[in-house]
Amino acid sequence: RVAYVNGTYQAHGNAVVHIEDRGFQFADGVYEVWSVFDGKLADYEGHMQRLGRSLTELRIDIPMTAQALGVVLRETIRRNRVRNGIVYIQITRGTAPRDHAFPKGVAPSVIVTSKPIDLSKGEALAAKGAAAVSHPDTRWGRCDIKTVGLLPNALAKQAAREKGAYEAILYDEMGMVTEGSSTNAWIVDENGKLRTRDTQANILRGITRAAIMKLVAEEGIELDERAFSLEEAKRAKELFVTAASSFVMPLVSLDGEKIGDGKPGPIATLLRQVYLAQARREAI
Numbered sequence: 001r002v003a004y005v006n007g008t009y010q011a012h013g014n015a016v017v018h019i020e021d022r023g024f025q026f027a028d029g030v031y032e033v034w035s036v037f038d039g040k041l042a043d044y045e046g047h048m049q050r051l052g053r054s055l056t057e058l059r060i061d062i063p064m065t066a067q068a069l070g071v072v073l074r075e076t077i078r079r080n081r082v083r084n085g086i087v088y089i090q091i092t093r094g095t096a097p098r099d100h101a102f103p104k105g106v107a108p109s110v111i112v113t114s115k116p117i118d119l120s121k122g123e124a125l126a127a128k129g130a131a132a133v134s135h136p137d138t139r140w141g142r143c144d145i146k147t148v149g150l151l152p153n154a155l156a157k158q159a160a161r162e163k164g165a166y167e168a169i170l171y172d173e174m175g176m177v178t179e180g181s182s183t184n185a186w187i188v189d190e191n192g193k194l195r196t197r198d199t200q201a202n203i204l205r206g207i208t209r210a211a212i213m214k215l216v217a218e219e220g221i222e223l224d225e226r227a228f229s230l231e232e233a234k235r236a237k238e239l240f241v242t243a244a245s246s247f248v249m250p251l252v253s254l255d256g257e258k259i260g261d262g263k264p265g266p267i268a269t270l271l272r273q274v275y276l277a278q279a280r281r282e283a284i
C-alpha cells in the first residue's frame with residue numbers, strides 16, 4: 001500500500017508526519033472520506049465542497065486547487081489498486097513549534113490514503129440490520145466542521161463496539177438525537193413519517209444525507225426535517241444511519257430494544273438500494 005504525504009507517494013508502512021504537526025498536537029485539521037466504486041469517487045463534488053468549507057472555517061489555506069487534490073485522490077486510489085473502498089484525505093495546519101495560536105508562513109500537511117472494502121460484508125449486515133446503542137453527545141460546539149477532533153466520537157463508537165453494536169446514536173441534554181458517532185441518523189416515526197434532524201443544529205451536514213434527501217423527494221416520500229428524541233427513536237418503525245462509508249445502514253436495535261419488528265424496514269431498504277445504484281452510476 002502507498003500513501004500520499006505532502007507531495008510524494010510513500011510506502012504506507014513508512015509514511016509519517018512530524019511530531020509537531022498540529023494535527024497530532026491540537027487536532028488542528030480537517031478530513032474527508034469518499035466511497036470508491038470501480039475506482040471512481042461517489043458524491044465527488046459534495047465531499048470536495050465540504051472539504052473546502054471546513055478549510056475555510058478553520059482558515060487553513062492550501063496551495064492546491066480542488067482539481068489538483070482530485071488528481072491526488074485518484075492517483076492514490078490507482079496506486080493502491082482499489083476497485084471498491086474508500087479514499088481518505090486529511091489536511092492539517094502544518095508543522096510548527098507548539099503554540100496554541102496559528103503559526104505564520106507554514107504549509108499545511110496533506111495526506112491521502114485509500115483502502116479496499118469488501119462490499120459484500122456491508123450488504124450482508126444491511127440485509128439483517130445492525131445494532132445501535134445511545135451515547136451522550138459530548139462533542140464540541142462546531143460539529144458542523146469536519147475536523148479531526150474526533151475523540152468524543154471515538155469514545156462513543158468504542159462504547160458501541162463493546163456492547164456489540166454497530167453505531168452509537170448521540171443525544172443532547174434535552175434527550176434529542178443529534179447524529180451517529182460517524183453517521184447521520186434517521187427514523188420512520190410512529191406515524192410513518194420519515195424524519196432526520198435539521199442541519200441548523202450542531203451536526204455534520206452529511207453528503208450522503210443530502211443525496212438521500214434528493215432521492216427521498218424523487219421517490220415521493222415525505223420528509224420532516226425535525227429532531228427526534230431517543231424515546232421516539234426507540235418507538236420508531238425504522239431507524240437507520242447514513243454516511244459515505246455505510247451508505248444506508250438499517251438499525252434493528254437501540255440499547256437492546258427492538259426497533260419495529262426487529263428487521264430492516266422497507267424505507268431503509270429501498271433507500272439503500274436506490275442510493276447504491278445512483279452512487280455507482282454517478283461516481284466519477
Ligand code: PMP
Pocket residue numbers: 033153179180181182183184204205206207208209242243244245
Ligand atoms: N456525522 C458525522 C459525525 C460523521 O463523522 C459523518 C461521516 N464521517 C457523517 C455524519 C456522515 O457524513 P457523510 O455522509 O458526508 O459521510
